[in-house]
Each structure stands twice: as structure tokens, then as C-alpha cells.
Amino acid sequence: MNSDSKFVSQELFWQTRIFDSLPYPSVVIAPDRSIVGANKKFYDIYKLSSEDILGKMCFHTFLYKDTPCNSEDCPISKVVKNKTSHSYTIKHQYKWEERVFSPILDDDGQVAFVVSSITDITRTKSLENQLIGVKEFISRVMYSSASAIVAADRQGNIEVMNSVAKELFGDYNEGAGKIRHTEQLYPPGKAKEIMQMLRNEKIGGKGKLIIPRTLIVNARGEEVEVEMSAAIIYDDTGQESATMAIYNDLKDKTKVEKELKYTQSQLIQSEKMASLGQLAAGVAHEINNPLTGVLFYASLLLEKENLDGGAREDLNCIVEDANRCKNIVKNLLVYSRSMDSNKNIVQINEIVEQSLSLVRDQKKLRNIKIVRYLADEMMLINADTNKLNQVIINLVINAADAMNGSGKITLNTYRDKLHKKVFLEIKDTGEGISLKNLSKIFDPFFTTKEVGKSTGLGLSIVYGIIEEHDGSISVKKTGAHGTTFIMEFPMYIPQEEGPALCSPSSYK
Ligand SMILES: Nc1ncnc2c1ncn2[C@@H]1O[C@H](COP(=O)(O)OP(=O)(O)O)[C@@H](O)[C@H]1O
Ligand SMILES: [Mg+2]
Known part of the structure; x- marks a missing residue:
């Protein structure tokens, strides 16, 4: 044996050994689909001998078919054609396999053989499936949360927004109002400030932050008050890998x-x-x-x-x-x-008419238009007519005083049957009540009118009478265009009366 042939035989020896030592079963197939070799692992795992496979056709041996596979489906033809590796994954009952087909080129660069290795990837696949399950679970938790959740990468690029967050901030996938960076979620400079606070161990602990009340900006540019908690997410090595924040809209709370x-x-x-x-x-x-x-x-x-x-x-x-x-x-x-109080069941509209007839001839009201919008419905209340007359007269006189003799007073009655309430509103076109005085007008002896002309007792009496009727009074609106007082009384619903009175048709 000369030295050249010695090296060749040594090389062959090692190559065969390497092939046999591979931890995964491998088989060598010629471009004509005949099997030309297999490694030890292959024979061991599939309990085959060289006589069973060598010289046989792959489609016959492995797929029990008489004719070759369609060239589009055949990995051997793909490798022969492209001269590159090709792999695919298949499932055998409970096992997952990855089959890799690699070319063995001859000196001319043509594919002489194709080596096919089979790797059991059942464990990897099961971990992958577990990971998908965990990811799906986390995503379901996020999406079913009643709070808005936003996660961003280290650079602040938004990666995840749950549906509540999309509702709070506006959908970032929609045209004009796209949100892509955390800076867009806050008023200018705020995102930076939040990151600084997050990294400050003295505020909420390292990587954690709770702000009970702060402002965010939605896709329409509107500021919204929220309660917020944020956190930095660290990887296994302690490096910052992402940030996340949870927001609760404070609209309802406020x-x-x-x-x-x-x-x-x-x-x-x-x-x-x-x-x-x-x-x-x-x-x-x-x-x-x-x-x-x-x-x-x-x-x-x-x-x-x-x-x-x-x-x-x-x-x-x-x-x-x-x-x-x-x-x-x-x-x-x-x-x-x-x-003493003398209460009866009365229609509120009748009290309004009666009160107006009592003040109609007053000099102060001569140049004032009085308009009535009295709802055409049953609005019974249990009231002392005389006292309620006094209430309405007081409010009408106050309205006239606020208008300096000319303007319009509107009296409006209506009801909320569901909540069993009857309402009376008295609106004027007067000078309005200043914010400073608003909290004092019901106080006894509070008046802004000339000393000696007025007692400042009117509204306090009104307040007392309305309370006596289990009702309430407040200023619904006031400003340069006038003032509206609103009164609310419990609606009386007769229960023991005959069907004619309490039949549904009589209560629209
Ligand atoms: N309709 C109204 N428009 C503007 N101010 C009003 C009105 N009603 C009441 N006020 C204010 O509330 C104060 C207290 O009213 P009130 O108790 O009736 O006392 P008085 O009429 O004697 O001043 C008034 O002096 C006035 O400043
Ligand atoms: Mg008065």
C-alpha cells in the first residue's frame, strides 16, 4: 500500500466512522432514488439490515409505493435541482420529526447523493406548544383585563396594547391618529419624566411606579385623567428589556x-x-x-x-x-x-298657575314676559299649596329683581316616572349669580340687594319649605344669560284608587 492509498483508506475510515457516530439516523440516496447507504443509528432505530435497504428505491422502502413521488413533493428532486438543503417537519402519531435533506456534490459540482437525516424534535415541539399556550394565556389575560395595558420595547416603541388601551388611547392602527411610541401617550416631556421616576429606587421601588392621578393624551389629542402603574421588565441577566403600564380611566371615579x-x-x-x-x-x-x-x-x-x-x-x-x-x-x-303644615295631593301645574295669578299684578312684573311649559301629564305631589305658592312667588320675584324689571321668566314642569320625581324649573334672563355668592344664597339674611329693601330671607324660606316636602332645590345653571333654579319633588302615585285613576293609560 503506497502512502497515497494509505491516506485515502484512512480518510474513508474516518468518514465512515463519523457517519456511523452521528447521533441521528441518516440514509444516503442517489439522485435515481436508490438507497446507497445508511448509518448505524439508522439500522439500530429502524431495526433494519443493509440487505433490507441497500439498492432499493426510497419510495418503495419508506413509503411502500411502486412509483416515485411527484417531483414537486419529492425532497430529493428539490435538493438535486437546487443543490441546497431542504427540510420539513412531520408528525408520526405522538412523535415529531425533522427531516433534513442535504446534497453531497461531486467534483463537477453536481449532486452525487442526497443525505437525509432524521431528528426527533418531539421535545422541542412540545416546549414550543407549551410556549404558544403560555403566550395565548397571557394574551387572553391581557385582553380580558378591565384596565388598559400597554407594553413597549426598550426604545419606547409600542408592541402591545390591549383592547381597553385601544379604546382609551384611540386605535393606533387607524389612519391619522396612529400611536407608535410611548411619548405620544403623554403630554410633552411626561414620558421621559415617567422613565426617570421608574428608574428611581426611592419612588415606588426600582422599576416600579404608581401614580394615583395623572394625564395621558389620546389619539385625538385630548387629555384624559388616569390612575397609572408602570413597571420595567428585566431579562434573566438583569438588563432592561421592556416596559409596561396599566391605566385606569378616572372619569367615573371623578x-x-x-x-x-x-x-x-x-x-x-x-x-x-x-x-x-x-x-x-x-x-x-x-x-x-x-x-x-x-x-x-x-x-x-x-x-x-x-x-x-x-x-x-x-x-x-x-x-x-x-x-x-x-x-x-x-x-x-x-x-x-x-x-303648621297643611298638605294635600295636588297637581303641581295648578300650584304654578295659582302662584302666577297671585303675583301677576305686581308692579315689578309689568314689563316681564312670563312663559309656561307645563307638561301635560299626571304630576301629583303631596304639598302644602300655600307654602309652595310662597316658594314660587319668592323665586319669581327674585327673578324679576335680577332682570331689573324687563326680561323673560320661564316656568317648566316635567316628570321622571321611572324615578318617581316631579320637576319644576324657573328660569330668568337676569344678571346671574356670581360664583362667590352661589354658596351663600340659601343662607338666611344673605342679600345683595339694597339695605332695608330686602330681608335676605326669601331663599332660606324656600329651602326650608322644599325640604319639608322631601324635595330639593338647586341652581341648575347661572351666568350672564340668566339663572335657572330647579326643584325636585317626590311624585305621588295613588295606589288604592280605582282603575280609572291608576290605570296605565292615565299615566303616560
Ligand atoms: N334669580 C336670581 N338671579 C340672580 N340672583 C339671585 C336670584 N335669586 C336669588 N338671587 C341672589 O340671592 C340673594 C338671596 O335671595 P333671597 O334669599 O331671596 O333674598 P333677597 O331677595 O331678599 O335678597 C339675592 O339677594 C340675590 O343676590
Ligand atoms: Mg328674595
């Missing part, structure tokens, strides 16, 4: 807070009214007796015939002022609810 504040202020007002009412009742009773005395003695003096003109005039003033005081005392007693 609404509830406002309502609560309003209810609180109403409560404070009624507390104040109640204590002042008691005080007023006491004072009114105390003043009533001496006042009767003043009036009595002044009237006695006036009966004297030898009074000079000046004294008579002074006495008349005393009587007039004492009468005014009596009037105030009377009003105070109404306000403090010490007067």
Missing part, C-alpha cells in the same frame, strides 16, 4: 367624587339650616311679644288728638317699621317650620 362632594355640601347646608332654624324660631318667639307691645303702645299714642304733626309722623314710622319687623318674624317662623 364623577362619583363630584357627586359625593355635592351631596356633602347639600348636607352641610341642611345642617346649617336646621340649626339656624331652631335659633330663628327661638328669637322669633322672643321678639314677637315686645313687638306686639311696641305696636300696641304706638297705636295708643296715635289715637291721641293733641299730637303735633312731627310726632304723628314719627309714630307712623314706628308702626310701619314694627309691622315690617312682624313680617320678618312671621317669615322666620315659616322658615323654622314652626308653623
